[in-house]
Amino acid sequence: MKRIAALILLASLSTGAFALEPFVVSDIRIEGLNRISAGTVFNYLQINKGDRLTTEEAQQAIRALYGTKFFSDVELERDGSILVIKVVERPSIAKLSIRGNSDIKTDDLKKGLKDIGLSEGETFDRLALDRVQQELIRQYYNRGKYNVSVSPHVTTLDRNRVSIDIEIREGKVAKIKEVNIVGNTAFTDKEIEQNFESGTTNWLSWYSKNDQYSQDKLSGDLKKLQSYYMDRGYADFGVDSTQVTIAPDKRAMYIAADVVQGDIYHISGTHLLGQLILPEDTLRKLVFVKDGDLFNRRAIEATSDSIKALLANIGYAFAKVNSVPKLDKQNKTVDVTWYIQPGPRVYVRRVIFQGNTRTEDDVLRREMRQLEGSWYSQAAIDRSKIRLQQLGYFKTVTIDKQTVPGSDDEVDLTAKVEEQSAGSLTFGVGYSQYSGIILSSSVSQNNFLGTGDHFTIGAQRSDYLTSINAGYYNPYLTENGIGIGYNATYSKADYSSLGSQYASYSNSTKSFSSTLGVPITDFDRLSGSLGISSTKINTYSGYTPQVLVDYINALGHETVHTWTGSLSWVHDTRNSYWAPTHGGQLTAGVNVALPGSTVQYWTLNAEANHYWPLWKGFVLYLDGKVGYGDTYGNQKYANTTTDYTPASGGNSQIGYKAGQTIAFPFWMNFYAGGVTDLRGFQDNTLGPRACAGYDTTSSNGKPIVPQANGYCPGSTYTYAQPIGGAFKVLGTAELYLPLPFLKDINTARVSLFMDVGQAYQNVQHFSASQLDASAGVSLHWQAPIGPLIISLGFPFRTQAADRQYEERIQFTFGSQF
Missing domain, CATH: 3.10.20.310 (membrane protein fhac)
Structure with a gap:
C-alpha cells in the first residue's frame, strides 16, 4: 500500500520527489466524513472509476479538496486498485x-x-x-x-x-492635539483651516468629531487647502509632504503638512477653442474670469461646467469642456484656454420608469419635461426630477441616461423611483384640563389607487367637537394639468364646556365646495372654487362674551347661509415634497362670501417661505403668514346699546365703542397658537378676548372689560375668553440640523425654531409690542407608528393674559400605509 503525503503535494514538489506507480481506479472509498456528504467530495474530485491515476492527477485532487476549506487534512491511499481518500473535516x-x-x-x-x-x-x-x-x-x-x-x-x-x-x-480615541501647516505666510491658520474636517478639540467636537483622525478626512482637508490658495491667485501652490505622528500612549495625534505657496498670478488671457456650436459672444457670457483678475481655479472650473451645462440643454449630452491654464512664471500670469468638444447632438429615444410598483406610468410621465423624440435637455431632466420629488410619492428619484447600442445620437432615460407611503391613517389622542380626551382620525391618500388623485376622509371627536370631512381631487382632469376637486364637511361644536379656553358658544356647520385648478407655468398654479355652507350659532346669556351675543342679536337669526367663491395662486420652487433643502413657496388666496349671503365678507391669506442650504447640511427656513378679513357692501351692525370702553391690557380687550360698526363674523376670526402655528402655546388661544356678562355694579350696565392679565371681575368666568380677530401675523425662523448618524433626511429632521405671531381685532389694532414669541427644538420623524412631530417650545415673550396658555411639549403622531 502506498501513501501520498498531502503536505508534500500541496508544496508542489516535483514528481521525482516520491514514487507513485500509476494505476487504474476500480473503485473510490472515502473515509472520515461526518457532516460533509460524499457527493460533495466527488464533485470536487474529478476522478471517476476506470480512470488511470497518475501522480499529477493525485496532486490536483488533493489541491481541489483542500480548496473547499472543508478539510484540515487530506490523504490518498491505494488499496489494490481501490483509491482510498481519508479526510479530516474542519470543525x-x-x-x-x-x-x-x-x-x-x-x-x-x-x-x-x-x-x-x-x-x-x-x-x-x-x-x-x-x-x-x-x-x-x-x-x-x-x-x-x-x-x-x-x-x-x-x-x-x-x-x-x-x-x-x-x-x-476598544480603548480611547486618539485625539488630534495639533495641526501644523508649515510654509503658509499669506493667510492665518484660522483662515485656511476654517473648513477643515480635522482639527483640535473644541466645544463642538462631541458633535462634529473633528478631533478624531482619519486618513480620508486628512486627504480631503489637503485638497481644501489647495483649493483655498488656488482660488486666491496662487496658481502653483503645492503640498510638499505630510506627516502624521502618534504619541507613545496612542492617545494623541500630531499632523504636520509642508506647503509651497508659490507666487500670486493674474489672468493674462482667455480663449475658447474647438467646436463652439454657439456664437462666441454667447459663450463669453459664461466665462467668469477676465484679463487682470487674480487666478481663481473655482471660477475657471465653473466656466467649464456652465458651458457644458448650456450645451447639454440643447442636445449635446456628452459635451466635454477642458480648461488648460498656461503659467508664465516670469511674468506671474496665466493664460487660460477652454477646449470645447461637444460630441454628437443626441435626442431621447425612450423614457423608462422603474420602481413604481403602485404608481401608474402615466402619473410619472405627465410630470416629465423631457419628452421622447426631442433633443436631450439637461435642464428639462433636472426639472422633471424635481416635479417627481414634489409629488410626495417617492422616497428617492434618479434619472440616468444610457446610450442606445449601435447609435451615437440617441439615448434612453431611466427614471428610477423608490416608492414610499403616499397615504396616511392618522390617529390622534390628546388630553387637556379643558377639553378632556380628544380623539381624531383621518384617512388620506395622495396617490389614490396609483392614479395620482388625492382622497381624504377624517373625523374628530372630543368633549366639545364632532366633525367629519371628505375630499377628492383629480390634478389631471385634462392632459394639460387642469384639475377638479370636491370637498364636504360637517362639524358641531359646543365651546361652552371649555370654560374660558374658548369663547362660550356652539355652532353646527354643513358645507360643500368644488375646486378647479389651472396650471399657469411650470411653477405657478391658479385655483378657484365655489361653495355653499350653512352655520347655526347658539349663544348663552351670561356665558357667551357679550359682544358675540350682540352680534347675533343684530343679525336677527341664528342660522347663517353663505355662498362662497375663492381664488388662490401658488408659486412652488421647492426641490422636494417631504424634506425640501432649497426653493420655496409663495401662496395667496382670497375667499369671498358672495352677494346673497347672510353676511358679506372677504378674507385674504398669504404666505411666503423659502429654504436655503447652508454649510455642511444645515438648512435655513424662513416663513411668514398673514391673514386679514373684512366686510363689504352696505351691511353694517351699529352697536348703539352698549359701550365696550377700551381698557389697558393690549390684545386682552376688544375695544369696541358705542356706535362702532361691528361687521366681520366672529366665527371666521383668525386665532394664533398651536403645534402647527405658534409653538409653545395651546391651540387657538392667542388673540383678542372678551368677558361674558355686564358689570352689575355699573349704573348704565356697561359690559365687563378684561384687565391687562385677562381677569374679568364679576364675570361668570374668571378670565376673558379668546374670540379671535380679523387680522393675524405669524413668522417662523427654523434651522434644520444635519444628523451625522442619519443620511436620509426624509426619515427624520431635527430643527431649532423661533415663532413670532399674534391675532388682532383688525389691522388698525396691530401692535408689534403685543407679539408673542417662542423658541425651541422640533423633531419630525417618519417613525414605525407613522409620522411623529414633537416640539419642545419655550415662550420668551408673552403677554400677561397669554401666560396661562403656555404649553411646553406638543406632539402629534399617525400611521402610514
Missing part, C-alpha cells in the same frame, strides 16, 4: 460571540464576518479568523482608536465543533 462554528464593542454594532460586525465565511454553522478556518482580527483592527484605526486590541478565543467542543469568542478592547 464547524457552533457559537460566535463578540463582546466589548460599542463603536461598531454587534449585528454589523457579524454581518461583515459572515461575508468572509465566519459565522455560526459555517466551517471554521483559522486563517479566516486571523484576517478578521486584522480587519477589525483596521476599522477601529479608521475611528481613531489606535490602542484597540482584538483577541479571538477558540474553544473546542464535542462532535468536531468550536465556539469562537472575540473580545474587543
